[in-house]
Amino acid sequence: MRVLVAAEGPVDEVVLGMLRQRVGAEVTYKTFQSRGIDQVLRLATDVVRAAHFGGFDLLVIHADADDSPPHQPAHVEARCRVCRLEACVATAMPTLRDIGRASPLRTVVAVPCQSTDAWLLWGRDDGAPTAVEQRHRHDVKRALFGERKSGHEAAALGWVGQLRDRLDRGEMPPEALQRVVLAVRR
Amino acid sequence: MLKRLRVQGYQTLVDTELLLTPFTLLLGKNGAGKTALLDAIARVASFARGGPKLMFGPAPVDIDLRRTNGHGGRLPLSFEVDFDFGQTLYRLRIELPVKRGSADPGVENVRLVRLPANEVVHLLPPVIPGQPPQDPAEYNKALASVATARVFDLDPRQIERPCDEHQSGLRRDGHGVASFLANLPPDRLRELEDRFKRLRPGTVALKVWGGDASQVYWGVQDTDAGDWSIPAPLLSWGDRLLVGMLCALFSSSPGALVGFEEADRGFHPSRYQAVVELLSEATEIGVGTDGPVQVIATSHSPALVSRFHDRLDELRLVTRKGSEGSRVHSVADLVKARLGVDRTTAPIGDVWAMDLLE
Numbered sequence: 030m031r032v033l034v035a036a037e038g039p040v041d042e043v044v045l046g047m048l049r050q051r052v053g054a055e056v057t058y059k060t061f062q063s064r065g066i067d068q069v070l071r072l073a074t075d076v077v078r079a080a081h082f083g084g085f086d087l088l089v090i091h092a093d094a095d096d097s098p099p100h101q102p103a104h105v106e107a108r109c110r111v112c113r114l115e116a117c118v119a120t121a122m123p124t125l126r127d128i129g130r131a132s133p134l135r136t137v138v139a140v141p142c143q144s145t146d147a148w149l150l151w152g153r154d155d156g157a158p159t160a161v162e163q164r165h166r167h168d169v170k171r172a173l174f175g176e177r178k179s180g181h182e183a184a185a186l187g188w189v190g191q192l193r194d195r196l197d198r199g200e201m202p203p204e205a206l207q208r209v210v211l212a213v214r215r
Numbered sequence: 216m217l218k219r220l221r222v223q224g225y226q227t228l229v230d231t232e233l234l235l236t237p238f239t240l241l242l243g244k245n246g247a248g249k250t251a252l253l254d255a256i257a258r259v260a261s262f263a264r265g266g267p268k269l270m271f272g273p274a275p276v277d278i279d280l281r282r283t284n285g286h287g288g289r290l291p292l293s294f295e296v297d298f299d300f301g302q303t304l305y306r307l308r309i310e311l312p313v314k315r316g317s318a319d320p321g322v323e324n325v326r327l328v329r330l331p332a333n334e335v336v337h338l339l340p341p342v343i344p345g346q347p348p349q350d351p352a353e354y355n356k357a358l359a360s361v362a363t364a365r366v367f368d369l370d371p372r373q374i375e376r377p378c379d380e381h382q383s384g385l386r387r388d389g390h391g392v393a394s395f396l397a398n399l400p401p402d403r404l405r406e407l408e409d410r411f412k413r414l415r416p417g418t419v420a421l422k423v424w425g426g427d428a429s430q431v432y433w434g435v436q437d438t439d440a441g442d443w444s445i446p447a448p449l450l451s452w453g454d455r456l457l458v459g460m461l462c463a464l465f466s467s468s469p470g471a472l473v474g475f476e477e478a479d480r481g482f483h484p485s486r487y488q489a490v491v492e493l494l495s496e497a498t499e500i501g502v503g504t505d506g507p508v509q510v511i512a513t514s515h516s517p518a519l520v521s522r523f524h525d526r527l528d529e530l531r532l533v534t535r536k537g538s539e540g541s542r543v544h545s546v547a548d549l550v551k552a553r554l555g556v557d558r559t560t561a562p563i564g565d566v567w568a569m570d571l572l573e
């Protein structure tokens with residue numbers, strides 16, 4: 030299975046590397062170069078096209094939830110990031126020309142928690158998986174980076190190793206991360 | 216106009232072809248080969264001006280300019296350009312058999328041929344068909360048109376520097392702006408100044424003044440500074456670069472190719488539009504020249520590249536994978552192939568920066 034993961038930043042990129050391990054898929058990353066939901070929404074249509082014409086089986090669009098209200102099934106809510114991204118994907122899909130694919134492109138919109146960086150806290154053993162995922166994104170940033178204004182990416186890459194170690198030891202991943210992995214498996 | 220460049224065995228250009236338009240913007244990651252392409256154009260122009268010694272510096276050349284092919288052998292080093300001059304299409308091919316320690320780089324083979332009228336652009340043709348010009352004068356004129364191409368790698372710290380009033384010409388890095396301005400006829404200086412005023416509101420005049428010996432300095436008089444001139448080193452990087460670009464354009468001849476390495480570097484993004492408009496106008500009607508010039512520039516900036524959202528035909532993506540050598544792709548073709556559309560939904564610079572074209 031070939032999976033295209035479009036994610037917001039280098040932290041997500043490495044965290045999502047676990048999809049490769051856990052799902053055993055061939056994973057290609059594309060990073061939204063400037064962060065923020067507006068950029069993700071702006072590029073979503075082109076990302077869907079790239080996945081379709083690139084012959085990928087599955088597209089995962091992954092973004093931080095920030096202040097998005099929690100998505101619910103049959104939700105239509107203007108501030109909900111899942112709703113907005115799914116609307117983008119739904120608009121783009123019917124415009125895709127048939128190129129003789131074996132099966133149509135599948136898509137997963139993953140907006141698992143306020144800040145994906147929360148998983149790094151769990152990697153550092155800074156709290157229980159559910160607890161860290163429910164922390165406010167500003168709180169997560171403060172706990173990880175303190176007052177540091179720069180060097181976030183380099184620091185995060187260091188903690189990703191710890192996160193990976195815990196997962197490799199077979200520990201139960203944070204719930205939202207697990208949901209992403211399950212969605213991809215399905 | 217230069218229509219096509221093919222280079223073999225030079226830096227990352229193992230066997231690389233570039234098709235050019237009146238305005239060509241090269242984008243690509245660091246190390247992909249954008250600079251090598253501009254360099255190759257500059258070297259072909261140097262060759263046309265003064266032969267192989269000017270192309271690669273004075274002898275003795277104790278380096279082997281040819282790349283290895285990875286199997287202990289050497290790739291041929293050659294430069295080939297297709298260009299039109301008058302109504303005729305020509306192809307110039309320079310092959311260099313440079314050997315280690317040789318006292319003179321030498322040229323094994325230089326051929327200039329006429330091409331059939333509509334034969335432009337094929338991808339990597341094997342050799343050069345066509346008829347050699349019969350008349351030596353035609354040969355020289357055609358070669359002279361290639362010699363007018365120049366490539367700039369403008370550096371604000373060089374642009375600001377005073378220089379000898381007799382320094383001839385603007386250097387690749389922009390050194391020599393002061394003497395260029397000092398030696399411009401008054402009406403041409405006014406014309407350049409008017410241009411600059413449009414790019415930098417508040418400008419009253421461009422000023423040139425003498426110092427010790429025969430050094431000349433330049434600066435800007437503006438409404439805030441009253442009677443005083445702001446010396447070039449106190450101007451913003453963007454202001455200095457704009458003056459450098461204007462001097463580069465004003466010092467060109469109509470029809471010449473003018474290259475700008477990293478056209479976005481040193482500019483605040485709010486000025487990208489002005490830069491693109493200036494260079495576009497140079498290719499459409501000319502800026503300081505009695506006719507359009509050809510422009511080739513490189514850029515790293517998605518924001519600048521996005522200014523070409525509706526001008527995809529002018530964009531070339533330079534890529535290099537492993538030891539494969541640089542490849543140049545038409546962005547319009549890539550958008551069609553990778554995304555199945557003629558235009559991206561998001562700005563083209565963002566789509567490129569996200570690697571959706573590769």
Ligand SMILES: [Zn+2]
Nearest residue numbers: 100104109112
């Ligand atoms: Zn929703």
